[in-house]
Amino acid sequence: MKIFKNNETIMVLGTSFNGVKDMIIHARDRKPKNGVYVGEDSKLYPCFDSSDYAYEDRRYTNLVFAKSPEELEAKMNVLNNMKQTKGNYNKLTCELHPMAYWGGDVNHDVFMTEAESE
8 A cells, every 4th residue: 555645646557646635626527538437426524514514525535547438337336335444434445456545634554555566
């Protein structure tokens, strides 16, 4: 597993993303970056009172990457149906490599799967 700062440039499938927020933007826009498609499965931080509901916008975020819309759709089907086995909605698995997980806060790093040859 590789660990990156959330604002660090991250290379995925030969494409540079300017931090995790750039990845999330491409996932939400559903537009590839240099031929790399990004899919997102995220969950809002827990809210406990009206102030939380009014102001909390951080999300636990799982990201998958693909070279085609069909590959992305297949990976998203697996990701969306995967049971969460780790805390904080972390579904990180080498089965969907390349894949990233971000805890959603500016203090959290991005965790990324590695290929066995890396």
